[in-house]
Amino acid sequence: MKNIFLPILTVSIVFLFSCKESKSSLSKGEKTEENRNTYVIENVNIIPMTEDNKVIENSTVVIKGNKIHSINESTPKNSTIIDGKGKWLIPGLIDMHVHNLSNGSFSKGYPTRGATLSFNTQNLMTPYIASGVTTVFELSGRLGHFSQRDKIASGDIIGPRIAIAAVIDGEGNEIVARSPLEGRQSVRNAKGMGYRFIKVYTWLNEATYKAIIDEAEKQNMKVVGHIPSAFEGKQAEEFFVPHFGLIAHAEELSKQTDDYSYETAQNFARLAKENNTWLIPNLTNLVSIRKQAESLESIETLPSLKYAHPLMQDKWLTSNGYYGASDESIEYYQRQVDFHKLIVKAFKEADVPMLAGTDAGISGVVWGFSLHDELELLVDAGLTNEEALATATRLGAEWLEIDDKIGTIETGKFADLVLLNENPLENISNTTEISAVFVNGQWLNKNKINNMLAELEAWNEANKENFKWKNRKSL
Numbered sequence: 028m029k030n031i032f033l034p035i036l037t038v039s040i041v042f043l044f045s046c047k048e049s050k051s052s053l054s055k056g057e058k059t060e061e062n063r064n065t066y067v068i069e070n071v072n073i074i075p076m077t078e079d080n081k082v083i084e085n086s087t088v089v090i091k092g093n094k095i096h097s098i099n100e101s102t103p104k105n106s107t108i109i110d111g112k113g114k115w116l117i118p119g120l121i122d123m124h125v126h127n128l129s130n131g132s133f134s135k136g137y138p139t140r141g142a143t144l145s146f147n148t149q150n151l152m153t154p155y156i157a158s159g160v161t162t163v164f165e166l167s168g169r170l171g172h173f174s175q176r177d178k179i180a181s182g183d184i185i186g187p188r189i190a191i192a193a194v195i196d197g198e199g200n201e202i203v204a205r206s207p208l209e210g211r212q213s214v215r216n217a218k219g220m221g222y223r224f225i226k227v228y229t230w231l232n233e234a235t236y237k238a239i240i241d242e243a244e245k246q247n248m249k250v251v252g253h254i255p256s257a258f259e260g261k262q263a264e265e266f267f268v269p270h271f272g273l274i275a276h277a278e279e280l281s282k283q284t285d286d287y288s289y290e291t292a293q294n295f296a297r298l299a300k301e302n303n304t305w306l307i308p309n310l311t312n313l314v315s316i317r318k319q320a321e322s323l324e325s326i327e328t329l330p331s332l333k334y335a336h337p338l339m340q341d342k343w344l345t346s347n348g349y350y351g352a353s354d355e356s357i358e359y360y361q362r363q364v365d366f367h368k369l370i371v372k373a374f375k376e377a378d379v380p381m382l383a384g385t386d387a388g389i390s391g392v393v394w395g396f397s398l399h400d401e402l403e404l405l406v407d408a409g410l411t412n413e414e415a416l417a418t419a420t421r422l423g424a425e426w427l428e429i430d431d432k433i434g435t436i437e438t439g440k441f442a443d444l445v446l447l448n449e450n451p452l453e454n455i456s457n458t459t460e461i462s463a464v465f466v467n468g469q470w471l472n473k474n475k476i477n478n479m480l481a482e483l484e485a486w487n488e489a490n491k492e493n494f495k496w497k498n499r500k501s502l
């Protein structure tokens with residue numbers, strides 16, 4: 028059971044686990060290999076999300092292969108023209124905290140038995156792409172995620188770029204370390220398996236947590252994660268250490284204190300700044316938990332629910348770990364929701380970079396769609412529209428150290444782009460007004476996206492009876 032269940036936050040367990048459009052102005056036979064994938068977006072307003080982020084109005088963007096070839100230079104002949112008049116082009120979005128389902132088994136395995144529950148990778152990835160999410164950070168890495176990443180990289184599946192972190196915990200996860208020695212060895216093992224990032228988790232003891240972070244630095248691996256429960260009630264100076272690079276959600280901070288004052292938030296922000304520790308506020312998850320604790324209506328009425336795998340739809344509705352919480356718990360969730368807004372305010376004031384991440388895969392948090400909820404909540408908590416966009420574009424790329432490849436609209440970068448009908452700098456909810464998406468140079472217009480979503484919805488609907496949560500042990 029451990030291989031497909033992972034504790035998320037500390038209050039729940041969640042089950043984790045080519046269609047190239049050849050639209051061209053040329054008739055068949057006239058096309059050459061070289062221009063086959065050349066697109067020109069004309070008259071578009073570019074929001075480059077570079078540091079100065081000067082909007083480039085009425086521009087011409089040329090996409091050749093999987094790269095942004097030029098901006099406001101000559102238009103190559105024989106390319107597909109896309110009318111961008113009155114539209115807005117932003118970099119593909121990054122969700123820095125996701126949990127993708129991956130193949131597994133609820134029943135007992137034996138050496139020659141593989142997964143008994145397999146997922147269609149395209150079905151798992153379509154919600155991201157339909158939402159303009161072109162890069163994700165998988166924070167419960169398992170071997171199945173490497174295979175998903177490779178299928179996407181090879182072009183067999185249309186999906187986001189995937190960065191993967193290995194979880195090291197004190198108990199309850201696949202990789203367990205109970206001493207500094209085990210912690211250091213676990214980091215080296217993870218590196219050997221191909222992981223590039225380490226996620227520290229809730230049940231590590233203090234010394235092991237620090238040893239893992241130290242070893243990760245030696246191995247040139249960045250560290251994201253939880254703050255172990257062992258630090259609860261202690262001075263925040265104890266757990267803010269250099270090279271702990273990214274806090275997986277603001278809840279990690281609200282769990283450490285009973286004093287939900289702005290001064291406490293400011294103290295966290297000061298220490299984060301000193302240690303270069305960035306923050307994923309992850310507001311959407313706790314807002315969703317708070318609602319579910321009281322009623323399941325927020326899940327039943329979620330427009331994107333139909334795009335979640337039917338097993339998850341059923342689990343969230345029939346075996347919801349949050350629903351039915353005591354009044355005290357509901358009040359606690361509400362206090363956390365309020366405190367997390369103060370944390371965002373304090374981190375902004377202290378100039379600590381924040382990254383958009385949703386905990387997609389958690390009950391009620393649908394892959395891809397949830398990123399837009401997070402952006403709205405970040406603005407509600409005090410970020411400007413532009414600052415919120417930066418958390419889901421340039422800054423995520425910077426933390427992952429791929430800012431030379433994605434995260435802004437600049438010549439030479441990968442063509443991960445979202446074309447919007449409305450300006451998100453005026454209203455952040457305009458990030459949902461998607462006209463088309465470029466993913467690694469592949470153009471998906473609204474029709475194509477709608478078809479992909481319709482296909483996914485139909486499959487989910489047709490397979491509902493086959494994926495009842497209560498029957499999972501027979502899956």
Ligand SMILES: [Zn+2]
Binds near residue numbers: 035124275
């Ligand atoms: Zn998570």
